Amino acid sequence: MNTTIADIGEKELLNRLKKFMRNGQINDDTAEITSFNKKLLINTDLVIENIHFSEVTTSPEDIGWKAIASNVSDLICSGSEKIISFSVGLVVPPNTNLQWVEGLYTGMKAAMNEFGGEIIGGDCSSGTNKMVSITAIGELSSLRLHRGNALPGDYIVTSGQHGLSRLGLALLTSEQLPNEVKLSQSLTKRAIKAHQRPSVPQEALKTLIKCKPKSLPWRAAGTDSSDGLLAAIEGICTSSECQAVLSQSSLPKDPDWPKNKIWDEWCLNGGEDYELVLSLPKDWANIFKSKLNSIQIIGHIKKGKPNIFWDNFEEIENYNSKRFNHFQS
Amino acid sequence: MNTTIADIGEKELLNRLKKFMRNGQINDDTAEITSFNKKLLINTDLVIENIHFSEVTTSPEDIGWKAIASNVSDLICSGSEKIISFSVGLVVPPNTNLQWVEGLYTGMKAAMNEFGGEIIGGDCSSGTNKMVSITAIGELSSLRLHRGNALPGDYIVTSGQHGLSRLGLALLTSEQLPNEVKLSQSLTKRAIKAHQRPSVPQEALKTLIKCKPKSLPWRAAGTDSSDGLLAAIEGICTSSECQAVLSQSSLPKDPDWPKNKIWDEWCLNGGEDYELVLSLPKDWANIFKSKLNSIQIIGHIKKGKPNIFWDNFEEIENYNSKRFNHFQS
Known part of the structure; x- marks a missing residue:
């Protein structure tokens, strides 16, 4: 053996x-x-x-x-x-x-x-x-997704929940959770699965391609959230030279996710989420959302120096420093 | 800095x-x-x-x-x-x-x-x-080279000298040379270049493709000699289920190469040579040799259990044990 x-x-x-x-x-x-x-x-x-x-x-x-x-x-x-x-x-x-x-x-x-x-x-x-x-x-496919394809007026769309893999890691390593909460059994299960056997948004891409309104060109910005949701949005903003406005009430969290700023942090920066993060023309985004339950519209793109804000105009604190850097000492 | x-x-x-x-x-x-x-x-x-x-x-x-x-x-x-x-x-x-x-x-x-x-x-x-x-x-290209394409009656052909890279390594690490000989300055130079900045047989492949006799199909066995000349020939024999007979007088050695069995060993098993090793129909092999100076016919393929012999029928000693094994302890 x-x-x-x-x-x-x-x-x-x-x-x-x-x-x-x-x-x-x-x-x-x-x-x-x-x-x-x-x-x-x-x-x-x-x-x-x-x-x-x-x-x-x-x-x-x-x-x-x-x-x-x-x-x-x-x-x-x-x-x-x-x-x-x-x-x-x-x-x-x-x-x-x-x-x-x-x-x-x-x-x-x-x-x-x-x-x-x-x-x-x-x-x-x-x-x-x-x-x-x-x-x-x-x-x-017919749709080449680039981080650099976003345009002001687009909606920011994601294919699923974020933070689950980070929670799964914490559970598997018996890490102290951000604050004492009772997690539902099903959330625990989903989090561990998300960390050990993550899925990929294959179905979401197929649906996205199928539901494009004929009047629109094949133009959409996209990336995955393997480095975290904010890192993905930051990548789109930097490459497309635009700003993102995120809706604080529409964060893509699991229905059982604890309500707390510290838990939101894992949703935003947990990483290893492997979901599509897109910048889409409004019409396309709305149709896309109607076709698949997992799709969420979480914000929009506007003109301006690359940055990310909450919809109450607050700049999102220090997100940049929280990104994963392989060479951090 | x-x-x-x-x-x-x-x-x-x-x-x-x-x-x-x-x-x-x-x-x-x-x-x-x-x-x-x-x-x-x-x-x-x-x-x-x-x-x-x-x-x-x-x-x-x-x-x-x-x-x-x-x-x-x-x-x-x-x-x-x-x-x-x-x-x-x-x-x-x-x-x-x-x-x-x-x-x-x-x-x-x-x-x-x-x-x-x-x-x-x-x-x-x-x-x-x-x-x-x-x-x-x-x-x-039009020619897909496989180790498994050799047929009895083929000639074994290589695109250049072997052993130079191994000698270059020895010179660069001040390793004791197999026996005391005076190496020519130009051989020393060629050996060090072969080790530090090896070339690849791009010209040879182009010529090989151009000179195929029209009467023959696109069938040739081929591999590179990065693991050594014998390892390349062994790979062809094993995959094509045939034997190789090597001409002791036609080893692909540098003109200034010292004459000695121990030096032949480096030619056969030195490794990192990056030359084409081919099994070609005789007619194609002869035309190929006439087109490029570096091409050498070094033996032929015959029926039989995979093995390599010298042309005096001696089996080549222990070559298998001398092959590079990344996991050797």
């Missing part, structure tokens, strides 16, 4: 991983993809031990799932309706259990079964810390 | 790296590529500190160059005539000098200027050890 990678060697490791990959891929130096008459979107995500996950709190299956989900989320939130393939770079210390690696790929496969795509190749090597680098490829 | 990544933070780091990437890419979550009516080839390569390079012996510029070259080599040796793009995952400890990172990207850019392609995106994170994960994308 405790076979390590060093015990079996590189060749046998690849042999064991065969079943997770496209047929025949192991015998090939490179992978081939065909996508006639379609533009492709490419995204690379790094997942690193002790930075993005701790082996103590996260199972290899969940790490694998999340690595695929975070990548797919970026593709979807740039306008990819169809996920084609993944190339996986794996770094593990030689004393890593084979079981851990197989767990990682089992989680990746489960996510691919849900979201689409297949592993077409990659590379592996030993290293001091575990690391997974995934490059995902998807086909672009 | 000694600014670290932690000093400037992630945002400013990305800002500094902008100039090495496709225009406007930094503001985008994902990258877009267009390649109508062409199949694409994908390859991922990991380059890891203390496994693939040591900061003591290799400059960041050379690490960047080699990371691109090894990736491009795989694409070329699978049949890609045109390199399109690279997605780069970068992991560095927060105390890494900005100068080191800029050196790395300068080396990558120099290689892209030589071989084609551009950086279209990626991801960066902190981590305990330096690591670069590159996924390269190229367009497939």
Whole structure:
């Protein structure tokens, strides 16, 4: 049961991983993809031990799932309706259990079964810390979502609740909660699922594309909220050179979410939410909201130097300093 | 001069790296590529500190160059005539000098200027050890090279000398040479260049495609010799289920290469050679050789259980155990 990678060697490791990959891929130096008459979107995500996950709190299956989900989320939130393939770079210390690696790929496969795509190749090597680098490829739909496409007058729209993953992490690590509240059982469940097995807004993108009013061009700004809701909105404001006004009463919170400023903070800056954050023409936004229950209009875009305000004109405090910075000392 | 990544933070780091990437890419979550009516080839390569390079012996510029070259080599040796793009995952400890990172990207850019392609995106994170994960994308030509395409009767052909990179490493690390010989100045120069700034067989692939006899189909086996010449031939034998017979008098050695069994070993198993190793129909092989000076016919393929022999019927000793295994303890 405790076979390590060093015990079996590189060749046998690849042999064991065969079943997770496209047929025949192991015998090939490179992978081939065909996508006639379609533009492709490419995204690379790094997942690193002790930075993005701790082996103590996260199972290899969940790490694998999340690595695929975070990548797919970026593709979807740039306008990819169809996920084609993944190339996986794996770094593990030689004393890593084979079981851990197989767990990682089992989680990746489960996510691919849900979201689409297949592993077409990659590379592996030993290293001091575990690391997974995934490059995902998807086909672009008729709608290319850019952070830089927002225009004054747009509504700010999101595909779902925010803060759940952050709460899930707190529950899983027995972290002290922001204030003493009794959480509903169903919220607890949703939060843990959001952290361990996050979904991606595939359905929302499909609906968004289908419901575009014919009179409007294919113009919408979009990004995902993997770095947090405010970070996503900030990205749109900066790239589109405009301001966002957020409705304090319309924050995209779970129905059971505790009412408190400190809890709002997790909704705004929790991160790892993997929802679509869009800037849409009003008509499109209203139709979109009518088509899917999860869709929420949370504010609007106006002219001005990039910034985010509440609808009572207060500037949102210090949000910038709360953003995730991988190199923060 | 000694600014670290932690000093400037992630945002400013990305800002500094902008100039090495496709225009406007930094503001985008994902990258877009267009390649109508062409199949694409994908390859991922990991380059890891203390496994693939040591900061003591290799400059960041050379690490960047080699990371691109090894990736491009795989694409070329699978049949890609045109390199399109690279997605780069970068992991560095927060105390890494900005100068080191800029050196790395300068080396990558120099290689892209030589071989084609551009950086279209990626991801960066902190981590305990330096690591670069590159996924390269190229367009497939009319010739798809697979390790599994060899047939009995083929000639084994390579695009250039082998062992030079291994000698270069020995010279750069003041390693004891296999036996005391006086190396020519020009060999020393070629060996160090082969190790620090390896070339890739782009010209050879173009010529190979151009010179195919019309009577023959687009069938050839091929791989690159980045893991060593014998490892490449072994890969072809295993995937194609055939045997290779190597001509002892035709080893692809530099003209100034010392004559000795121990030096032959570096030619056969040195690694990091980045040459095309092909199994070609005789007619194609002969025409190919006549078109480019660097091309050498080094043996032939015959029926039989996968194995490699010398042309005096001796089995090649222990070559398998000498192959590079990243997880060897």
